[in-house]
Every structure is written in C-alpha cells, then in structure tokens.
Amino acid sequence: MSTSPHRSGDLEGRRILVVDDDPTVAEVAGTYLSAAxxxxxxxxxxxxxxxxxxxxxxxxxxxxxxxxxxxxIETCRRIRAAGDTAVLMLTARTSQDDRIIGLEAGADDYLTKPFSPRELVLRVQSVLRRTTLAAPIDAPIVCGGYRVDPAARIATYEGSELNLTAREFDLLEYLARRPGQAFDRARLLQAVWGWSIGDLSTVTVHVRRLREKIEPDPTEPRHLVTVWGVGYRFDPTGSPPSEVRPE
Known part of the structure; x- marks a missing residue:
C-alpha cells in the first residue's frame, strides 16, 4: 500500500501556513503538505x-x-478576529479542557501530538473543503427572522448580518434547512464536520459560540435549543422559555 500523501486536484495550490517552533515538526508537516x-x-x-x-x-x-x-491560543484568537482563515491546531495536551479552549478560541479542528503526517494532510483537506471551496448556488433560506444565503455565505437576523465563522455558518445552515428537527451531536458532527468519529464536545463548543451570535440572550436560548436526552433543535420562531435550558 502506498504511503505517499494523497493529492487532491480541487485543493492543489492552496496556501498553508505551518506555525511551530519545533523545526522537525515544521519540516515533516511542510514536506507532506507540499507533496499533497x-x-x-x-x-x-x-x-x-x-x-x-x-x-x-x-x-x-x-x-x-x-x-x-x-x-x-492567543494567536488563534487574533487570526479569528482578523477574518475567517481556517485554523487547525496542534497540541501535545490531551485533556478535553485543552481541546475545548482551542475550539473556543476559533479553531476549526485540532490534532494531538504525536500525529501521523498523513492524518494531518487528510485533516487539512477536510477543513479546506468545508471552509473554502465554493458552495453550491442555492436559494437563500428564510425562516422566522433569519435569512441564510449559502451562495453569498451571509446570514442575517432581522436584517442585521451575523458575524459567523465558516464552521458556525455551516452549522446554522444545516439546522436552518431543517427547522424543528432535533439532532444528536454525533449526527451534527457527521453532517457539518464530515467526521464519523470525533470528540462530541466540538459540537457543544460550536453550539455555544453560535448561540452567542444568534440569540438575543445566549443564557436563555430561544432559537438554538437543547432537546434533553437528544441534542439540539433550531426553532426560528423562538421556543417558550419553559422548554429550554442552555447546555
């Protein structure tokens, strides 16, 4: 079986910035990404x-x-503040809290050291397909006060544009297409991230961040609500407060 990095024609020529103070890690990552x-x-x-x-x-x-x-972490926050450049974090820390901190800072994905260089290439390809390739031209989704435009990659609430990252937009678009349906975190991880296996806290963190941007009061969510024992549901008209509690 070949061990060479997989080249993907739809992504060739994309520019990747590898940031690591360990020259060996930077060299290996750069070599495999260049070969891809x-x-x-x-x-x-x-x-x-x-x-x-x-x-x-x-x-x-x-x-x-x-x-x-x-x-x-601080670098990631500044990257996110400057725009929506995709970020894949490398960490030698294995605790869930450390990974959550990275996701909350705005990372799109993370990989724990030591890592397989081939897995790094595959993760990079996956993130880029999700965040930078042109989306299909679809009619805007209008539900309640929300308008989600997949072609322009713009979401608004009651006419005001929502400042969403690429992954937050994908999550909102997926839910807005299916208002009133409840999805567990594994289903969302598969549908939005394309991962059949992964840390479900990734979904939890992104739901929390999305609520901060789309809810009038994120501490009492009315639109992106928790369905206890199941997962999450998008209600564009707003659920009664008695039905929901933030997770």
Missing part, C-alpha cells in the same frame, strides 16, 4: 505567524498551541 500539492509557508512563533498571515493570506493555518512570544 499545497503551497507551504512556515513561521516559528505567534508574532511571525500574524505578520505572515497579513502578508500571505493563507487559506489555512496549522498552528501549534505551545509557542514562544504569543502562544497558539
């Missing part, structure tokens, strides 16, 4: 990463958590 058809740049710390982000406009940043100068 990506244009790879490197940075050794958070400050250099932010400068290269502004200068190069990469499609995705592979970002180590433990960095000198500005750590990976």
């Amino acid at each position: 058809g990506f244009v790879v740049d490197r940075a050794a710390d958070g400050g250099e990463a932010l400068r290269r982000l502004a200068a190069l406009a990469p499609d995705l940043v592979v970002l180590d958590v433990m960095l000198p100068d500005i750590d990976g």
Whole structure:
C-alpha cells in the first residue's frame, strides 16, 4: 500500500501556513503538505505567524498551541478576529479542557501530538473543503427572522448580518434547512464536520459560540435549543422559555 500523501486536484495550490517552533515538526508537516500539492509557508512563533498571515493570506493555518512570544491560543484568537482563515491546531495536551479552549478560541479542528503526517494532510483537506471551496448556488433560506444565503455565505437576523465563522455558518445552515428537527451531536458532527468519529464536545463548543451570535440572550436560548436526552433543535420562531435550558 502506498504511503505517499494523497493529492487532491480541487485543493492543489492552496496556501498553508505551518506555525511551530519545533523545526522537525515544521519540516515533516511542510514536506507532506507540499507533496499533497499545497503551497507551504512556515513561521516559528505567534508574532511571525500574524505578520505572515497579513502578508500571505493563507487559506489555512496549522498552528501549534505551545509557542514562544504569543502562544497558539492567543494567536488563534487574533487570526479569528482578523477574518475567517481556517485554523487547525496542534497540541501535545490531551485533556478535553485543552481541546475545548482551542475550539473556543476559533479553531476549526485540532490534532494531538504525536500525529501521523498523513492524518494531518487528510485533516487539512477536510477543513479546506468545508471552509473554502465554493458552495453550491442555492436559494437563500428564510425562516422566522433569519435569512441564510449559502451562495453569498451571509446570514442575517432581522436584517442585521451575523458575524459567523465558516464552521458556525455551516452549522446554522444545516439546522436552518431543517427547522424543528432535533439532532444528536454525533449526527451534527457527521453532517457539518464530515467526521464519523470525533470528540462530541466540538459540537457543544460550536453550539455555544453560535448561540452567542444568534440569540438575543445566549443564557436563555430561544432559537438554538437543547432537546434533553437528544441534542439540539433550531426553532426560528423562538421556543417558550419553559422548554429550554442552555447546555
């Protein structure tokens, strides 16, 4: 069986910024990503990463958590504040809390060290397909006060644009297409992230972040509600407060 990185024609030429202060990790990651058809740049710390982000406009940043100068979590927050560049975090920490912190900072995915370089390539390809490839041209979804435009990748609530990351938009679009239906976290992980296996807390974190942007009061959600014992449901008209409690 071949062990060479899989090249994907729809993604070749995409620019990846690898940020890691370990030259061996950066070299291995860069070699495999280059072999898969990506244009790879490197940075050794958070400050250099932010400068290269502004200068190069990469499609995705592979970002180590433990960095000198500005750590990976703060770097991720600044990347997210600057735009919607996809971020895949690398972490040597294995606790769920550490992964959740990365997701809350705005990461689209994470990979735990030590990692398989082939898995890194596959994760990068998966994130890029989800976040940067052109979406099919679909009619806008209008439900309640929400309008979700898949072609323009713009969502509004009562006429005001919602400042969503690519993954938050995907989650809202999926739910808005199916108002009133309850989905468990495994189903959402498969449908929105494309993962058949993964950390279900990824969904929990993104639901929390999405609520902060689409709910008038995120502490008492009326639209993206928890269905206890099942998962989540999108109610564009607003559920009675007695029905819902934030998770």
